[in-house]
Amino acid sequence: MAFGLDLFIEELEANFETYDPVGKAEAELQGLCMHKSHQATKHFIIFQKLSTHIQWGNAALHQQAYNGLFKCIKDDIVHHTKLTTLTGLQKLIQAINA
Numbered sequence: 001m002a003f004g005l006d007l008f009i010e011e012l013e014a015n016f017e018t019y020d021p022v023g024k025a026e027a028e029l030q031g032l033c034m035h036k037s038h039q040a041t042k043h044f045i046i047f048q049k050l051s052t053h054i055q056w057g058n059a060a061l062h063q064q065a066y067n068g069l070f071k072c073i074k075d076d077i078v079h080h081t082k083l084t085t086l087t088g089l090q091k092l093i094q095a096i097n098a
Helices: 001-018 021-031 040-051 057-069 071-077 084-098
Strands: none
Touching: 001 071, 021 040, 021 057, 040 057, 071 084
């Protein structure tokens, strides 16, 4: 009987994938990149939406937010005081992008 259940679960996962909303949000957050045509506000709305599903600390979220920025914005950040909070980083990026 257990063999039938295992086979059934395997078939479900093969057809519908494993339901893991936290893992999905983490993967999407790690892959989130601001594109040249994106506005900072839109980028951070998506970032915040995904970050509500995970349990990362502030330092990890701050680093991931920085990693996903467009290169020209990262280049401009070096001319400003280093920010250690995610909120501060968001405000600076929005000012740079404006």
